[in-house]
Amino acid sequence: MLRKLILAASRSPKVEQVVVGAPVSRDVVRRFVAGSTIDDALTVTRELVDEGLTITIDNLGEDTTNLDQAAGVREEYVALLAALSAAELTPAAEVSVKLSALGQLVDEKAALENVRAICTAATEAGTTVTLDMEDHTTTDSTLEILATLRKDFPTTGAVLQAYLRRTEADCRELAGAGSRVRLCKGAYKEPESVAYQDKLDVDKAYVRCLNILMAGDGYPMLATHDPRLVAISQDRARWFGRSQDRFEFQMLYGIRPHEQRRLAAEGYTTRVYVPYGSDSFGYLMRRLAERPTNLMFFARALASR
Ligand code: FAD
Numbered sequence: 001m002l003r004k005l006i007l008a009a010s011r012s013p014k015v016e017q018v019v020v021g022a023p024v025s026r027d028v029v030r031r032f033v034a035g036s037t038i039d040d041a042l043t044v045t046r047e048l049v050d051e052g053l054t055i056t057i058d059n060l061g062e063d064t065t066n067l068d069q070a071a072g073v074r075e076e077y078v079a080l081l082a083a084l085s086a087a088e089l090t091p092a093a094e095v096s097v098k099l100s101a102l103g104q105l106v107d108e109k110a111a112l113e114n115v116r117a118i119c120t121a122a123t124e125a126g127t128t129v130t131l132d133m134e135d136h137t138t139t140d141s142t143l144e145i146l147a148t149l150r151k152d153f154p155t156t157g158a159v160l161q162a163y164l165r166r167t168e169a170d171c172r173e174l175a176g177a178g179s180r181v182r183l184c185k186g187a188y189k190e191p192e193s194v195a196y197q198d199k200l201d202v203d204k205a206y207v208r209c210l211n212i213l214m215a216g217d218g219y220p221m222l223a224t225h226d227p228r229l230v231a232i233s234q235d236r237a238r239w240f241g242r243s244q245d246r247f248e249f250q251m252l253y254g255i256r257p258h259e260q261r262r263l264a265a266e267g268y269t270t271r272v273y274v275p276y277g278s279d280s281f282g283y284l285m286r287r288l289a290e291r292p293t294n295l296m297f298f299a300r301a302l303a304s305r
Contacts, residue, residue: 003289007189028294032254032287033060034276038076038083041276044253045084045093052264053272055093056130056250057084060277061101067110070103074114076277078121085125094128094157096273099142112145119153130157130180130221135188136164136195143170154178157221161186162206163195171209175216182221182250183209187286207232214240214247221271223250225259244268252287 034044034057045055059077064070077095084090095118102114115131122129131146133139149156158174160167163186174181185202186195196202206229213220214236222233230249237247248269251260264270275283288294 004189007285007289009285029280029284032252032275032284033280034253034274036276036278038080038276041080041274042083042087042089044274044276045089046087048272048274049089049092051261053260053270054248055089056096056271056273057093058096058098058132058273058275058277058283059101060275060283061279062098062134062282063100063105064103065106067103067106070101070106070110070114073101074117077118081118081121081125081127084127090125090127094130095122096130096132098132098134099145100134100138104138104141104145108141108145112148115145115149116152119149119156123153128155128157128180129153130182131159133159133161133184133186136190139164139166139170150178155180157182159184159223160209161188161195162209163190163202165194165196167205168208168212171212171216175213175218177217179216179218180221181213181218182223183213184223185226187290203229210236214242220247221250222247223273225251225256227259230259230263255287 034041041057045057048055057080059073059080061073064073077097081090081095084093097115097118099111099115102111102118104111115129119129131142131149133142143158146156146158155178157180159182160170160174161184164170171181171183183206185206196205203226206224210220210222210229210233214233222229224230224233233247233249236242237244244267248271249263250271250273253272253274260270260272
């Protein structure tokens with residue numbers, strides 16, 4: 001219930017004004033976000049890479065409403081990739097991109113051209129791009145853009161959300177050789193008609209999807225902080241004879257950092273999703289929705305002022 005309320009609030013400009021304007025927000029944001037500039041993202045990336053982790057960087061922002069803004073996002077990614085390359089942080093670091101930030105909701109063709117420019121910059125920098133998945137109204141469009149991009153940039157990564165009823169079928173489609181698929185539970189407020197609502201049903205769906213990806217010929221990227229799913233993933237890797245270099249774990253910056261380092265120390269490729277930028281509201285609200293105790297963190301920070 002609380003999760004649904006927070007996710008509904010994440011679409012409210014009034015709530016955004018209150019949350020972003022609150023003095024406490026900076027402390028909460030700092031826990032989950034690297035900072036607001038490319039330099040901030042590079043500093044955090046360097047620290048994490050030095051600790052044996054790999055990285056995917058997200059320039060925060062979504063639901064762009066005009067193409068000038070989308071072009072600005074594209075140029076930010078191009079500059080980020082050049083900076084990563086100059087700092088010799090590629091290929092350890094790649095980038096994650098939200099198509100809605102590149103104009104998907106305004107003009108799909110323009111969004112495709114924008115993401116194509118980012119893929120070109122990534123190739124020049126010697127690294128890859130993964131297309132984040134947003135709410136279910138964008139799934140078909142995102143997978144179509146992915147299929148087009150993969151003709152020229154075959155290593156472009158996809159994200160599939162286990163909570164969607166359609167996802168097992170999408171996993172089968174994308175389990176082939178050369179495919180990179182991030183499997184996550186899913187972070188948006190979705191109707192029952194398209195998504196499992198019960199946590200246990202989502203977890204079971206995650207395992208079914210995991211089995212399909214692990215049995216396939218692609219490269220599964222298991223994005224979860226759930227200890228049970230991490231253990232099941234390790235078990236399935238043994239079962240399907242996948243060595244540690246044929247899949248990876250992914251976790252979000254600031255969430256279970258000790259577990260991230262433990263997995264890396266055990267030889268698992270562990271990729272940290274590092275967001276940066278000033279438009280942190282939607283991202284932050286999804287993190288609050290995932291874990292009500294994050295609200296306590298927010299409240300404690302407020303009380304200590
Ligand atoms: P949960 O059952 O939510 O959590 C398991 C445990 O992890 C919790 O008990 C807690 O200990 C810890 N935990 C989980 N979330 C938090 C949190 N916010 N704060 C503190 N502790 C927490 N979703 C999308 O819809 N599209 C995407 O493109 C996408 N990309 C992602 C990329 C990465 C690398 C990761 C890790 C997640 C991504 N997600 C994405 C979010 C994902 O869908 C889930 O919402 C999120 O990962 C929480 O699910 P969980 O598997 O960690 O399990």
